[in-house]
Amino acid sequence: MKKTYLYITVFFSGMTALAVELSASRLIGNVYGSSNLVWACVIGLILIYLTLGYWLGGKAADRNPDYGNFYRIIMWASLSVGLIPILARPFLRTTANAFDQLDMPILVGVFVTILCLFIIPVTLVGMVSPFALKLAIEDTETAGKISGRLSAISTAGSFIGTFLPVLVLIPLIGTYRTFLFFSS
Numbered sequence: 001m002k003k004t005y006l007y008i009t010v011f012f013s014g015m016t017a018l019a020v021e022l023s024a025s026r027l028i029g030n031v032y033g034s035s036n037l038v039w040a041c042v043i044g045l046i047l048i049y050l051t052l053g054y055w056l057g058g059k060a061a062d063r064n065p066d067y068g069n070f071y072r073i074i075m076w077a078s079l080s081v082g083l084i085p086i087l088a089r090p091f092l093r094t095t096a097n098a099f100d101q102l103d104m105p106i107l108v109g110v111f112v113t114i115l116c117l118f119i120i121p122v123t124l125v126g127m128v129s130p131f132a133l134k135l136a137i138e139d140t141e142t143a144g145k146i147s148g149r150l151s152a153i154s155t156a157g158s159f160i161g162t163f164l165p166v167l168v169l170i171p172l173i174g175t176y177r178t179f180l181f182f183s184s
Contacts, residue, residue: 002067006132007153009074013128014157019165019182020081020125021046024118026165026175027084031092032110041110049119053126060127061134070131077124082183084117085176091117129154 025034025042032038060069092113099109129150136146161182169178 003136006136007150009070010129010132010150010154011157013074013077013125014154015161015164016077016081016157016182017046017050017122017125018158018161019169019178020084020118020122022162023165023170023175023178023182024084024114026170027088027092027179028110028113030175031096032106032113035106037107038110041107042114045111045114046118046122049122050126052119053123053128054130056123057127057130058134061131065131065134067135070128070135073124073127073131077121077128078183080121080124082180084121084183085179088117088176 021042024046025039028038028042057073060073095109095113099106099112133147133150136150137143165178165182169181173181
């Protein structure tokens with residue numbers, strides 16, 4: 001039964017990772033536009049944060065493979081995703097004004113914004129899969145099968161997380177509430 005909860009959790013973390021990325025582009029786009037440069041910055045930095053999360057999640061799981069720690073990471077990830085819309089408005093206003101006054105390239109403004117708003121939430125979301133893998137593996141004979149299953153489940157969640165915010169949630173409830181939806 002515990003594995004079922006792990007699979008459900010990995011599905012939703014995969015969904016949240018992509019939903020946050022696509023919602024981030026909408027959030028950033030309202031201030032900096034939606035050029036290829038902006039998209040490249042969003043995608044590139046989100047991938048770096050996920051990479052950092054995978055690495056840290058694996059280390060944390062090896063240090064203390066405990067369900068309590070696993071769900072604490074998820075709780076903090078959820079909280080930090082929920083803080084994005086609260087912090088975004090004043091932060092975006094401040095960075096946009098500062099970079100206008102300093103005549104800085106748009107890339108710098110986008111980079112700083114994505115760095116400050118998304119590094120913690122996306123890194124924490126990225127920690128989920130490797131931690132879940134550590135908890136799910138009972139013996140090395142099934143490690144490949146379990147790893148493949150968790151990756152497939154996470155990717156299925158990511159697929160849903162690609163379309164749900166863009167086609168349903170953002171048009172229906174807006175960008176800010178979409179972040180709150182995925183934080184819960």
